[in-house]
Amino acid sequence: MTDTLKNSPKFRRHSPDERKKELVEATIKCLEKKGSDGLSVRSISAEAGISVGLINHHYPSKDDLIADAYEKLATDILHHVLDQVDKSGGNPRERMSTFFDAYFSSHVLDQKILRIWIVFWHMSDKSDKVRLSHDKTSEGFRQKIERMFRDLGELPEVPSFNYRLAAIGLSGMLDGLWLEWCLNPTSFEPEEGLKICEAWVDCLMSGSFKL
Amino acid sequence: MTDTLKNSPKFRRHSPDERKKELVEATIKCLEKKGSDGLSVRSISAEAGISVGLINHHYPSKDDLIADAYEKLATDILHHVLDQVDKSGGNPRERMSTFFDAYFSSHVLDQKILRIWIVFWHMSDKSDKVRLSHDKTSEGFRQKIERMFRDLGELPEVPSFNYRLAAIGLSGMLDGLWLEWCLNPTSFEPEEGLKICEAWVDCLMSGSFKL
DNA sequence: AACATAACTGAACGAGTGTTCAACTAGAAA
DNA sequence: TTTCTAGTTGAACACTCGTTCAGTTATGTT
Numbered sequence: 001m002t003d004t005l006k007n008s009p010k011f012r013r014h015s016p017d018e019r020k021k022e023l024v025e026a027t028i029k030c031l032e033k034k035g036s037d038g039l040s041v042r043s044i045s046a047e048a049g050i051s052v053g054l055i056n057h058h059y060p061s062k063d064d065l066i067a068d069a070y071e072k073l074a075t076d077i078l079h080h081v082l083d084q085v086d087k088s089g090g091n092p093r094e095r096m097s098t099f100f101d102a103y104f105s106s107h108v109l110d111q112k113i114l115r116i117w118i119v120f121w122h123m124s125d126k127s128d129k130v131r132l133s134h135d136k137t138s139e140g141f142r143q144k145i146e147r148m149f150r151d152l153g154e155l156p157e158v159p160s161f162n163y164r165l166a167a168i169g170l171s172g173m174l175d176g177l178w179l180e181w182c183l184n185p186t187s188f189e190p191e192e193g194l195k196i197c198e199a200w201v202d203c204l205m206s207g208s209f210k211l
Numbered sequence: 212m213t214d215t216l217k218n219s220p221k222f223r224r225h226s227p228d229e230r231k232k233e234l235v236e237a238t239i240k241c242l243e244k245k246g247s248d249g250l251s252v253r254s255i256s257a258e259a260g261i262s263v264g265l266i267n268h269h270y271p272s273k274d275d276l277i278a279d280a281y282e283k284l285a286t287d288i289l290h291h292v293l294d295q296v297d298k299s300g301g302n303p304r305e306r307m308s309t310f311f312d313a314y315f316s317s318h319v320l321d322q323k324i325l326r327i328w329i330v331f332w333h334m335s336d337k338s339d340k341v342r343l344s345h346d347k348t349s350e351g352f353r354q355k356i357e358r359m360f361r362d363l364g365e366l367p368e369v370p371s372f373n374y375r376l377a378a379i380g381l382s383g384m385l386d387g388l389w390l391e392w393c394l395n396p397t398s399f400e401p402e403e404g405l406k407i408c409e410a411w412v413d414c415l416m417s418g419s420f421k422l
Numbered sequence: 423a424a425c426a427t428a429a430c431t432g433a434a435c436g437a438g439t440g441t442t443c444a445a446c447t448a449g450a451a452a
Numbered sequence: 453t454t455t456c457t458a459g460t461t462g463a464a465c466a467c468t469c470g471t472t473c474a475g476t477t478a479t480g481t482t
Contacts, residue, residue: 175386
């Protein structure tokens with residue numbers, strides 16, 4: 001009896017770093033399930049298998065936890081796409097296609113992610129930490145695209161163009177297509193979005209896109 | 212004394228249609244001010260100058276009121292842009308530029324509107340009424356763009372192209388640029404976004420955009 | 423084995439939420 | 453003028469929310 005009690009402790013202690021990581025993961029799980037409606041300290045703690053009070057033990061406020069969750073998810077998705085490009089061989093044009101394939105895959109084109117992003121957009125309106133994190137991530141995204149465009153433009157057969165504007169336009173179009181597809185997946189097929197992007201890049205390379 | 216009381220009624224009675232209109236306007240005002248955080252029945256009723264209970268007298272639930280507010284705001288903005296195109300003269304290409312000017316004006320490119328839209332996107336995840344309203348509005352927007360592209364493509368000097376895909380691409384880019392600018396207005400100038408769109412249309416007209 | 427300490431618990435708190443409904447009353451109809 | 457109806461009120465209700473904190477306990481150190 002005494003032994004039984006001794007062998008089944010009521011909880012396990014983790015280091016703050018471990019716990020924070022678990023809490024961030026639980027937060028993302030809750031967001032995936034129900035968006036902002038399911039995002040209470042009670043549902044997060046239930047998901048993580050800990051008590052409500054522990055959240056405020058590791059985070060000054062719930063918002064700080066969400067900010068951490070955003071940071072992780074945003075960089076995860078960004079790196080997932082960019083890694084596929086980095087590890088793919090081929091010439092700059094082929095690498096651009098790899099990039100599109102990664103972006104228009106179900107890993108990014110996912111209504112669950114929009115549900116999460118809506119919460120983050122709302123947060124970035126009132127949390128400096130989240131806004132800073134967003135600015136950093138989206139800037140990194142655009143600079144990667146600009147880098148790919150520059151690689152393209154430096155090919156001997158391709159005339160140079162305004163890489164910055166091209167990157168702004170493409171990242172805008174990708175974001176917009178992603179958003180519209182998530183809001184209404186019947187409005188167009190992912191392959192159609194991909195086709196539009198490919199055509200645009202071809203157009204830029206032909207020199208007829210006067211930026 | 213009796214007269215004074217008689218001459219200052221405690222409230223004025225309005226027709227349901229009038230009240231609903233006032234409530235919708237109060238809802239939009241609240242959303243502009245603080246986004247979803249300021250959107251309680253109490254703040255809406257205070258803004259409209261009526262009691263809390265009246266909202267549920269005219270609407271089955273708060274969500275139905277918000278759905279009405281979305282319907283109004285979405286169609287208002289859509290028509291504001293399209294009206295400027297409709298009443299503008301000029302050839303199809305010039306009308307497209309008018310369209311861009313209207314879209315990249317401060318009337319649409321406004322962080323207050325994003326704050327409102329975030330609430331609506333969140334709602335369309337759980338309210339069929341809002342989702343239907345969104346689908347209708349965004350479909351109308353895209354069809355208007357498709358119409359403009361068709362007008363362009365039917366010009367004698369312009370080769371025809373896939374109008375549907377072009378409309379999907381352009382509306383995606385417009386939405387994406389709008390979103391990114393609202394999230395971080397320092398990332399690019401509205402004029403730059405406009406320039407990108409203009410260049411794209413020119414590209415389509417030149418026939419080098421292979422859709 | 424006893425101690426120290428920091429992770430951890432969960433009841434309690436106060437503020438805020440949407441909705442309900444009995445009572446009130448403005449204003450048209452009789 | 454009186455009656456009637458339906459627009460209007462606001463207190464009350466039954467939640468959910470994030471945060472607090474006194475008390476508990478697992479675990480490494482002495």
